Amino acid sequence: MQPIFAVGDIHGQIDELHKVLDQIDADDAAGSTVVFCGDLVDRGPDSRAVIDTLMQGQADGKPWVVLIGNHDRYLLRYLEDAAFQDPQTSRPLYYTDPPIGGDKTLRSYGVDTQPSRWPEDVQADAREAVPQAHRDWLAALPRIHETDDQIFVHAGLRPGIALGDQVEDDLLWIREPFLSDRTDWGRLVVHGHTALDRPQLYSNRLNLDGGAGYGRPLVPALLFGDETFVLEGRGRSRL
Secondary structure (H helix, E strand, O other): OOOOOOOOOOOOHHHHHOOOOOOHHHHOOOEEEEOOOOOOOOOOOOHHHHHHHHHHHHHHHEEEEOOOHHHHHHHHHHHHHOOOOOOOOOOOOOOOOOOOOHHHHHHHHOOOOOOOOOOHHHHHHHHHHOOOHHHHHOOOOOOOHHHHHHHEEEOOOOOOOOHOOHHHHHHOHHHHHHHHOOOOOOOOOEEEEOOOOOOOOOEEEEEOOOHHHHHOOOOOEEEEEEEEEEEEOEEEEEO
C-alpha cells in the first residue's frame, strides 16, 4: 500500500502550484506519485507557466500523473476552431468569454485579447503563440488513472455505466447525477471540476476542486489506503 498525493484544478494559478509542490516536498511521503486532476488552464494569470512546470517535472523523471480536464480540452479545440462552443457548457460560451477564462490563458502566451480585435485574428495569434509541444502534451494526457485504492478522473463517473464504458464527455464534464449518487465503485473516486470552498470527502468520492480558479487556495491531498489527509499550513489534516 503506497501513499499517493492528489491535486485538484489549478486553473493557471502558478503561485498556488509552487506552494503545493513545496508542501508535498516537505511531507514525509515526498517522492510518492502525484496525480493532478486536470483543468490546468484558464481563469488564473499564468496557465503557460503551469504547463511548463508540469511538463518539466515529468521530463525530470518526477512520478507525476497529469489528467486532462474540460478546460484543457477546450483550449485545444479553440486552437482548431475560433468559434468552437462546447455543447457540455450550461449555456453557449466561446473559449475567450469570461466564464470560461480562456482569454487569461491566451494572455499568458502573449496574445492580445482586447475585445476590439476580430476573434479570427486573436485565434490566429494564439495558434502562433501556443507551442506545438504544449498542444501535443495536452492532447496526450490520460482521461483516467487507476490504482488499487483509487480512481482518479477530472469530473466524475456516470452511475450505472461500467468503468471501461465511460465516455470522455462524462469524465471531463459530468456533475449530476454523479455528485448526488452514492454508488460504491469499489475504490475512492478522486475528482475535481465542481468548485467548493475546500476539498470535501464523501462516502464514495473525494472532490479536490477547492476553487483555485476563483482565487481560493489550492489544497493537495495525501491518500494512504482508506485514510485521507489534506496538506495545509505546516502539516497534514485528516478529512
